[in-house]
Amino acid sequence: MSKLSRRAVVVGGTALGAGAIAAGGLATRNVLRNREPPAIAAQDGQGHLLWSNWSGSAHSYPAARAAPQSEEELLSILTRSPAPVRAVGSGHSFTSLVPTEGTLLTLDRMAGVVSHDPVTNRATVRAGTRLVDLGPALAAIGQEMINLPDINKQSVAGAIATGTHGTGRGIQAIHGSVVAMRIATPGGEVIDCDAGNRPEVYNAARVGLGAFGVVTQVTLQNQPLHRVAKRVEVRPTGEVTEAWPELRAQHRNVEFYVLPFTGYSAVITTDVTDKPVKPRGPDADVDTLMGLKKLRDWFEFAPGLRRKLAGEEMAKIPPEEMVDEGWKLLSNERPVRFNETEYHLPIENQVAALREVIAAIETHRKDVFFPIEVRVIAADDAWLSPFYGRESGSIAVHAYYKEDYQFFFTLIEPIFRRHGGRPHWGKLNTLKARDFAQIYPRWKEAGEVRRALDPQGRLLNPYLKGIFLDG
Secondary structure (H helix, E strand, C coil), X not given: CHHHHHHHHXXXXXXXXXXXXXXXXXXXXXXXXXXXXXXXXXXCCCCCECEECCCCCCEECCCEEECCCCHHXXXXXXXXXXXXXXXXXXXXXXXXXXXXXXXXXXXXXXXXEEEEECCCCEEEEECCCEHHHHHHHHHCCCEECCCCCCCCCCEHHHHHHCCCCCCCCCCCCHHHHEEEEEEECCCCCEEEEECCCCHHHHHHHCCCCCCCCEEEEEEEECEECCEEEEEEEEEEHHHHHHHHHHHHHHCCEEEEEEECCCCEEEEEEEEECCCCCECCCCCCHHHHHHHHHHHHHXXXXXXXXXXXXXXXXXXXXXXXXEEEEHHHHCCCCCCCCEEEEEEEEEHHHHHHHHHHHHHHHHXXXXXXXXXXXXXXXXXXXXXXCCCECCCEEEEEEEEECCCCCCHHHHHHHHHHHHCCCEECCCCCCCCCHHHHHHHCCCHHHHHHHHHXXXXXXXXXXXXXXXXXXXX
């Protein structure tokens, strides 16, 4: 969104100049909240080294660390190493799925494409493969994943374990493309499963939070490599929400980012094309964010002026288009750290919930400047998928990593829950087992499979005990 970025910088510069007349107290406030969060000790009293997730919202000091190269090594770790045993991919989940005082393991040494079938467009992939590496690897054999998430730094195992998704008409989350998988359990066995072989494991553990075992490889249903045109257009938010059903029907992939306190949203559409390649330019989304932040810093207490300045500039921004292979355009670089909550709602409730979220933020949280992301995901049949049995509309609210995010739980989460939402497994929420039992039709059956595969609870850290055992 380079043109949007340049405009945001202009707006931010205007705000900065106008801010010269502000009292010193405002400048002091901005300096204080721009401080880095308090540093976490690099090791604990026993000399165990720190592990932290990407945003800094979760951390621990594992007693042991492991990087197996084979399933045999992995089974030894699962059965003998200090518990709880937790696997980590890129550490991009915001919840405390990974922290452990026992054993932390990575599958980085179990990565790469194992085999592929050019007739069915299927590929078997080791679970430690990062999505950013899988794109070019599949392109080399004429395949591509059916969809990709906004960020592609996750491992395959981490992405499917948490229900990671992209956006698009009739397109499922990443785990929807998993037609078979292998999973190593704390009981010392490796299970091959699919819809016909051990279907209870396949259905329960496809979105498994790393609580059923450690997935070692998956077979993905891919598609032939395509070229797509990606278009970014800035439009009034009210216009976009009214047109959302039509936009979803017209485009293969569509999402939009509500830019709080501006009255505008950035609409992103992606469609298959035969147009000549027009590569994306340098990623400039950081400039957009920092421009919106400057606008917030100087006009937080004058939302009318903040909206006026932003709106005048955004109304002038022309659309942008880029054309390339899908794996190069569907995901984005997100170097600015943040924390996030995201819920998946029945599609018919999405716009109403979004309007409430925008109103709540613009009424009660004038400090928010991060965009609100809005997407659509098709239904699937994985028992613990947030999209189980229903097409869903997702809404994601973000907060800068240096700033408080408790408003997620007090202000935003009640709106999502009122509209029948299910939280993204990797995004911040306050739900426990009794809550999940009410919103997942197959919760009981999934719990039975988990207990059979890990009867001693060797994979359960305190956070997962709250999900599976509390209530």
